[in-house]
Amino acid sequence: MTSASTRTLFEKIWRRHLVTAGERGLPATLFVDLHLVHEVTSPQAFTALAERGLIVRRPDLTLATMDHSTPTDPSIDDAKLRVLDPEGSAQLDQLQANCERHGIPLYAMGDERRGIVHVIGPELGATQPGMTVVCGDSHTSTHGAVGALAFGIGTSEVGHVLATQCLLQHRPNTYEVQVDGSLPEGVVAKDIILAVIAKLGIGGGTGHVFEYTGEAIRALDMEGRMTVCNMSIEGGARAGLIAPDEVTFDYLEGRPMAPSGEAWEAALEDWRSLPTDEGATYDRTTTIDGSALEPMVTYGTNPGMAIPIAGAIPEDRTIEPEKRASFLKALEYMALEPGQQLQGKPIDVVFVGSCTNSRYSDLLAAANVLRGRKVADGLRVLVVPGSDAVKRQAERDGLAQVFVDAGAEWREAGCSMCLAMNGDQLAPGQYAVSTSNRNFEGRQGAGGRTFLASPLTAAASAITGRVTDVREVLS
Amino acid sequence: MSARFERFTGTMAPLPIQNVDTDQIIPASYLKVTDRSGLASGLFCRWRYRDGDPEGERNAGFVLNQPQHQNARILLAGDNFGCGSSREHAPWALVGYGFRAVISTSFADIFRSNALKNGLLVVPVTGEVSAALFDAVAADPATRVTIDLESRTLSLPDGGEAAFDVDPFARRCLLDGTDQLGYLLKQAAAIGAFEAEHPSRLDTRSA
Numbered sequence: 001m002t003s004a005s006t007r008t009l010f011e012k013i014w015r016r017h018l019v020t021a022g023e024r025g026l027p028a029t030l031f032v033d034l035h036l037v038h039e040v041t042s043p044q045a046f047t048a049l050a051e052r053g054l055i056v057r058r059p060d061l062t063l064a065t066m067d068h069s070t071p072t073d074p075s076i077d078d079a080k081l082r083v084l085d086p087e088g089s090a091q092l093d094q095l096q097a098n099c100e101r102h103g104i105p106l107y108a109m110g111d112e113r114r115g116i117v118h119v120i121g122p123e124l125g126a127t128q129p130g131m132t133v134v135c136g137d138s139h140t141s142t143h144g145a146v147g148a149l150a151f152g153i154g155t156s157e158v159g160h161v162l163a164t165q166c167l168l169q170h171r172p173n174t175y176e177v178q179v180d181g182s183l184p185e186g187v188v189a190k191d192i193i194l195a196v197i198a199k200l201g202i203g204g205g206t207g208h209v210f211e212y213t214g215e216a217i218r219a220l221d222m223e224g225r226m227t228v229c230n231m232s233i234e235g236g237a238r239a240g241l242i243a244p245d246e247v248t249f250d251y252l253e254g255r256p257m258a259p260s261g262e263a264w265e266a267a268l269e270d271w272r273s274l275p276t277d278e279g280a281t282y283d284r285t286t287t288i289d290g291s292a293l294e295p296m297v298t299y300g301t302n303p304g305m306a307i308p309i310a311g312a313i314p315e316d317r318t319i320e321p322e323k324r325a326s327f328l329k330a331l332e333y334m335a336l337e338p339g340q341q342l343q344g345k346p347i348d349v350v351f352v353g354s355c356t357n358s359r360y361s362d363l364l365a366a367a368n369v370l371r372g373r374k375v376a377d378g379l380r381v382l383v384v385p386g387s388d389a390v391k392r393q394a395e396r397d398g399l400a401q402v403f404v405d406a407g408a409e410w411r412e413a414g415c416s417m418c419l420a421m422n423g424d425q426l427a428p429g430q431y432a433v434s435t436s437n438r439n440f441e442g443r444q445g446a447g448g449r450t451f452l453a454s455p456l457t458a459a460a461s462a463i464t465g466r467v468t469d470v471r472e473v474l475s
Numbered sequence: 476m477s478a479r480f481e482r483f484t485g486t487m488a489p490l491p492i493q494n495v496d497t498d499q500i501i502p503a504s505y506l507k508v509t510d511r512s513g514l515a516s517g518l519f520c521r522w523r524y525r526d527g528d529p530e531g532e533r534n535a536g537f538v539l540n541q542p543q544h545q546n547a548r549i550l551l552a553g554d555n556f557g558c559g560s561s562r563e564h565a566p567w568a569l570v571g572y573g574f575r576a577v578i579s580t581s582f583a584d585i586f587r588s589n590a591l592k593n594g595l596l597v598v599p600v601t602g603e604v605s606a607a608l609f610d611a612v613a614a615d616p617a618t619r620v621t622i623d624l625e626s627r628t629l630s631l632p633d634g635g636e637a638a639f640d641v642d643p644f645a646r647r648c649l650l651d652g653t654d655q656l657g658y659l660l661k662q663a664a665a666i667g668a669f670e671a672e673h674p675s676r677l678d679t680r681s682a
Contacts, residue, residue, distance in 0.1 A: 016673075019662065019665050019666055019669045020662065020665055025642075025643035025644060026643075026644050027642075027644050029659065029662055029665070029666070031666070031669055031670075031673070033675060033677065034677060034679070040506050040507075040562075041506075041561070041562065041563070043508075043509035043510070044509070044510060044511060044563075047509075047510065048656070052656075054660075057666075059679075059680070060675070060677075060678045060679055060680055061675060061677060061679060062679060063679040068506075069506075069507060085507075087507040087508070088507050090507075090509065091507050091508075091509055094509050104679075105679050105680050105682075113682065124682055126677060126679060126682075128676065128677065131677075136561060136563075137560075137561055138559065138560050138561040138585060152561035152585055153561060153585070153588075154561055154562075154563035154585060154588060154589035154592065155562075155563040155564075155589075156563060156589065156592040156593070156654075156655070156656075157588070157592075159656060160655065160656055160659055163656060163659070163660065164656075164659045164660060164662070164663070164666055165666065165670075166659055166662070166666055168644070168655055168658070168659060170642065172584075202494055202555065202558055203494070203554065203555035203558065203581055203583070206555070206581060206582075206583060206584055207584060233559075233585075236555070236558065236583065236584070238584050238585060256681070256682040257677060257678075257679070257681060257682050259676050263676065267676060302494050302496065302558070304494075322602075323493060325491065325492075326492055326493040326494065326553065329492065419498075419503045419560075420503060420504075421503045421504065421506060421507070438496075438498070438559060438560075440496045440498040440499065440559060441498070441499060441521060442498065442499075442502060442521050442527065443498050443503075446502070446521060446526070446527045447527075
């Protein structure tokens with residue numbers, strides 16, 4: 001255990017936000033610094049407030065966007081959407097009405113600040129070190145990249161936060177995930193987190209908050225750190241944290257909602273006190289050698305079923321007996337065999353996007369592979385920026401043109417094919433290389449089959465129409 | 476308001492699959508609702524129906540379509556049940572279908588939290604107990620177990636009992652039929668004092 005004078009980053013943030021500490025089995029009451037809201041998980045929460053005659057306690061600490069079910073096809077306007085997707089359209093209308101009623105800032109369709117909730121939070125400087133951040137979305141863990149305690153909540157809890165700005169929480173345990181060394185060429189943040197989940201298993205972090213440490217993590221830029229923290233939930237941890245440092249501060253300075261002037265200096269001094277103290281200990285620790293990592297790709301129906309791209313799917317005899325049935329069920333769904341190589345497997349779709357990998361640096365990495373090349377014949381390639389701001393920057397800098405010239409579809413910002421709520425989806429039986437976060441059965445469309453991978457792997461696979469090792473394209 | 480939960484006796488629907496994610500419990504296409512209705516028909520729909528469509532043909536082999544498990548109100552599932560998305564639609568769909576409890580060796584954190592707020596009891600058991608329950612249901616689908624929330628025990632088919640852990644606060648709320656928002660609202664004074672002492676650096680209305 002950590003002694004009284006030394007604390008982890010998590011413990012420092014936790015203690016700062018205790019309205020009441022919680023004793024004798026009662027949960028703590030934790031104050032929430034930022035509540036992010038979107039159309040899908042909020043309507044029933046607003047209804048719960050209305051039923052009790054409650055108002056939103058802190059609209060100034062609440063921010064809403066439209067992302068999950070919004071169209072990414074630029075030709076679909078509001079009027080068309082009402083015809084194509086009346087249910088989704090009604091949900092967007094309801095969010096607008098709820099936000100207007102309660103004075104919550106909303107980035108609706110057409111607003112140039114709009115985007116995927118976990119892309120715009122950091123982009124606007126709304127998520128800051130030391131904060132507690134929640135959202136009715138499991139990938140809220142993304143915001144841990146700036147050194148905030150950020151986690152997903154259910155709709156009942158969305159209602160709790162709207163009404164009280166607080167949550168009832170039991171203190172989770174801490175889990176240090178140390179990634180040493182420097183990453184080889186072709187290996188990026190997405191490969192780190194896929195390797196972490198493959199090692200720990202998708203329930204490995206249950207009950208814990210990850211803190212990612214080590215040289216390979218420190219060397220990541222902010223957007224790479226967001227990719228790592230984003231998929232903490234795929235390792236079972238509700239939150240993942242990275243200690244704020246100069247990379248964090250450089251990223252945040254000057255962003256619209258970040259402090260400025262004297263307030264910036266005061267914030268900096270405070271933020272520098274957040275990192276885990278020397279001598280503080282974690283409930284659990286694991287170490288990974290980053291220099292030994294390879295590009296990773298998933299083969300099954302959960303994100304823990306991942307292998308180095310040059311490797312092969314495990315033989316069923318190597319799987320523990322009690323897990324064998326689920327393993328074989330996953331392979332049956334994927335129409336793959338134990339021991340099979342994935343490299344060279346023909347694919348139908350490539351999706352570059354999602355709150356995991358839709359930021360400017362992700363698009364830049366993919367564009368650098370695709371520049372001057374063409375996507376394979378018959379392959380559908382969707383590139384979906386994470387926010388309107390990312391889209392505009394990519395258009396300004398010529399990245400969008402690279403994608404279009406290569407034969408990819410350049411779309412409007414949104415969650416898109418990550419969860420296939422908006423019409424962007426796989427057809428039954430299709431295979432996709434996807435930069436998103438979940439390869440669950442039917443996640444990207446009923447019957448669709450997903451290989452999760454990095455933007456580099458996705459771009460390399462787009463050129464060949466097959467699962468491809470980006471190192472072969474780069475060399 | 477949560478449904479009261481005290482003691483429940485019933486048969487079990489066995490789902491011996493690990494890592495059942497919330498996308499399988501209720502696919503994203505069902506998340507466009509603005510209330511909690513209509514979710515029961517989408518429960519496990521990609522496994523229940525040939526084309527995932529509740530209007531379509533049923534998969535006769537799936538547990539919820541088997542006559543011997545039609546009335547089961549307890550779901551017996553593999554490890555790490557409810558992983559993935561935070562959608563509370565998952566427990567809403569399970570409750571809407573009629574399930575009162577899920578027994579598994581482990582549950583994903585967000586699902587566990589969501590379930591307990593909706594009167595759906597999550598009952599964690601050891602691997603040994605889980606295996607014994609799956610065996611018992613395979614031998615006799617009419618096998619009944621009793622879940623007693625007051626004493627936190629699960630009565631087993633062999634006459635034994637297994638103690639289970641449950642968040643004591645959630646347990647109190649379930650036994651009393653009260654909800655957690657009411658408890659939080661009573662802390663308004665403490666929350667106000669906290670806000671006064673901790674002025675925020677952020678104003679989301681400023682950008």
